[in-house]
Amino acid sequence: SQTKYKFELSMAVRKGLPELVPILNKALSTMNEHERAAIVNSWTAIQISYGVDTKTILLWGVPLAIGAILILLIVVFWARYIQKQKQIIQQSEAQIPREKEALEAVMDTVDYGILFMDPDLKARIMNRAYREMWDIDDEIAAAEPSVEDLIRYNQGKGFYDVTDEDFDEFVLSRVEAILNGTVTPIEVRQPNGRIVLYQCLALPDGRRMLTYLDITEQKNTEQAFRDGEMKIRRIFSTASEGIWMVDVEMHTTEVNDAMCKILGRPSEDIIGRSIFDFVDEANKQIFAEHAERRNRGESGSYEIGLSQPNGNQIPCLFNVTPIINEEGVRIGSFAMVTDITVRKLAETKLLQTNLDLATLNQCSEMILHSVSEFELFQQICKIIVERNNKSLVFVAIANHDEAKSFEFVSSAGFEEGYLRPGAISWDQDDRKGNGPVGQAFRSGKPFLVRDTMTDPAFEPWREPARERGFASAIALPLKIGDESFGVIAIYSPEIDGFDDDSIRILERLTNDTAHGVAALRADGARKEAEKKLKDTFNILSSSINYASRIQRSILPHNDSFSSIFEDFFVIWEPRDIVGGDIYWNRVWGDGILVILGDCTGHGVPGAFMTLIATGALDRAQEEVPPGEVGMLLQRMHQLMQLTLGQHLD
Secondary structure: OOOOOOOOOOOOOOOOOOOHHHHHHHHHHOOOHHHHHHHHHHHHOOOOOOOOOHHHHHHHHHHHHHHHHHHHHHHHHHHHHHHHHHHHHHHHHHHHHHHHHHHHHHHHOOOOEEEEEOOOOEEEEEOHHHHHHOOOOHHHHHOOOEHHHHHHHOOOOOOOOOOOOOHHHHHHHHHHHHHOOOEEEEEEEOOOOOEEEEEEEEOOOOOEEEEEEEOHHHHHHHHHHHHHHHHHHHHHHHOOOEEEEEEOOOEEEEEOHHHHHHHOOOHHHOOOOEHHHHOOHHHHHHHHHHHHHHHOOOOEEEEEEEEOOOOOEEEEEEEEEEEEOOOOOEEEEEEEEEEOHHHHHHHHHHHHHHHHHHHHHHHHHHHHHOOOHHHHHHHHHHHHHHHHOOOEEEEEEEOOOOOOEEEEEEEEEOOOOOOOOOOOEOOOOOHHHOOHHHHHHHHOOOEEEOOOOOOHHHHHHHHHHHHHOOOEEEEEEEEEOOEEEEEEEEEEOOOOOOOHHHHHHHHHHHHHHHHHHHHHHOHHHHHHHHHHHHHHHHHHHHHHHHHHHHHHHHOOOHHHHHOOOOOOOOOOOOOOOOOOEEEEEEEEOOEEEEEEEEOOOOHHHHHHHHHHHHHHHHHHHHHOOOOOHHHHHHHHHHHHHHHHOOOOO
C-alpha cells in the first residue's frame, strides 16, 4: 500500500549562476495555487511497494525527466538572454561618452548660451557660448559646479545689478526659481550694458536646461529704428509742406498736419478716402493722368487745384514718387504738396501790375498825342478794356443842368443798352445819384464796388449788371484842380476785381487823363501838363520798382539752390529796374535742370516776357520726359508763341 509523506521543498542553484534565482521565481510566480500544489505533491509523493514496479517507475520517472529537461532549457535560454542584455548595456555605456562629446561639439556651434543641469542643479553640460558669455574657464566647467556656485563665481564681474548685501538673497531667489520649474523668457539688462534673454526649461526627468541669448545688438537696432522712426514722425508732423501718402488704389493712408490744413479737413476725414474726393471734375482728369504715370513707376511734378469743404480751391504743386517695396512692387505713392496760393497770387499780381503799367504807359502816350477830348477818352476806354480784361469802360461828363445828369461821351466793352440816358446822375437826393459814379463825382475820390450783387449802393443797376456779367466796378473822378468834371467807370467780370495796386495805377491814369483834357482845353497850360506827365513818370518808376520786387519773387529763391548745391552764387542785375533776363531751376527726373534765359526786350516788356517764359518752362517741364532738353526748349518755344498769339503766323 502507498504511504504519503510531507516534505519541505527546497531549491538550489549553482554558485556561479545567481541570476537563475529570479528567473525561477518569476516562472513559479506565474502558476496558481492548484498548479503549485500539484507539482509539490507530484515531486514529493513516495510510493512504497515491494518488489520491482514498472508502473511506478513510469509514473514518477518520466515526469521528473521532462520537468528537469524543461528547467534546463529555461535556464539555458534565460542565461543567454541575460548575457545578451549585458553586452547591450556594456556597448551603451561605452557609447555614452562619445555621444556626450558629439552633443557638446554640436552645442558649441550654437551662438547662444546653453546650460544643462541634473536634478541636483549640478552643471553637466555648458556650451562654448555660455562659457564665453559668463566668463567661465575650462577648469570651472570641468568641475561640474552647482548653479549657486556659478552665480557666486561671477559676483563682482558686473554681470548682476545687485549689491553685496543683497547678493545672498538674490542667489536664493534664482536657485528657487530654477527649482520651481520652467521660467518664461525674461530680459536681463546687465550693468555692463549687455541685454540677455534668459529662460529655464524643466525637463521630464527632473533636469533643467537654461538658455541665455545675447540680444544687445538686436535691442540696440530696435532702439535705433524707434529713434529713426520718431525723427521721421517728427519731421512728418512738423513739415511746412503737405505730405500725402496713398496706396495703389489711390486711397489715402497717411497725411500730416500741413496736408490737413491745405485740404481744410481733419485727418480722420481724409484717411481711407480716394484722392479724387478732394478735386472737382476738371482736376480729376489731372489726377487720373498722373495716377497712370505712378502705375508705370514714374515720378513727377504737376500743379492741381484741391477743393476745401467751404468751396475754396487751393492751387498746389505736387512732387510725387512711387513707393516700391523690397520685391520691386509698387505699394503706393508719396507726395510732397506745396500750397502755391501765394505764388499764384504773386504771378497774377505781377501780370496785373504789368498790364496796368502797360496800360498806363500806353495811355500816357495817347495823352501826349491826342488832339481832342473824344479821341483821348475813346482810346483810353479801348486800351483799358483790351489790356486789362475788363467788361466795360465808359467816360461820363457831368452836365450842370437841373437834373444833374451825365453825358456818356465814350465807351468800350460789353455795353448792350446799359448806358441809357438818365441812367445815372450826380444828384445826392436821387438814388441814381448815390451809385459809384455819382458818389465819386461829388467826393472827388474813387468809389469801389467789390460785389455788384451785394453792395447797397449798386442796387438800382443790379439786375442789368447780373444780365451782363458785371461782378465789380470802380468809378474814378476826372478833376481839374479840385473840381470834378467827369468820371471814368470800369466794370470787371470778377468779384473784387480791383486790388490796391490796380486802384492806385488807375487813379493815376485818371488823373493823367484829366490833366490831358485840361491841356487840350487850354494850350497855354501845356507846361503844366508836361509837369504832370513827369509826375506820371515818377509813379511809373515807383510802380516799376514794385514790379521789380514782384518779378524777383517769381525767380528761384536762394533756398532752392542751397538745398541742391553745396556752394553757389547768383548775380542778376537787369539793365533797367525790371528786365528780360531770367534764371530758373527745378528737380527734373533724377537730375537738376538750371536754365539761364535772355528774353526779348528790356524794362516792362522784358519783365512781361520773363513771366511768360517762366510759365512756359514750368508747363513744358511737366509735359516733357526728364532729360530731353531739346524737347523742353522746343515745347517752351511753342507755348510762348501760343501765349503771344504768334502760333498763327
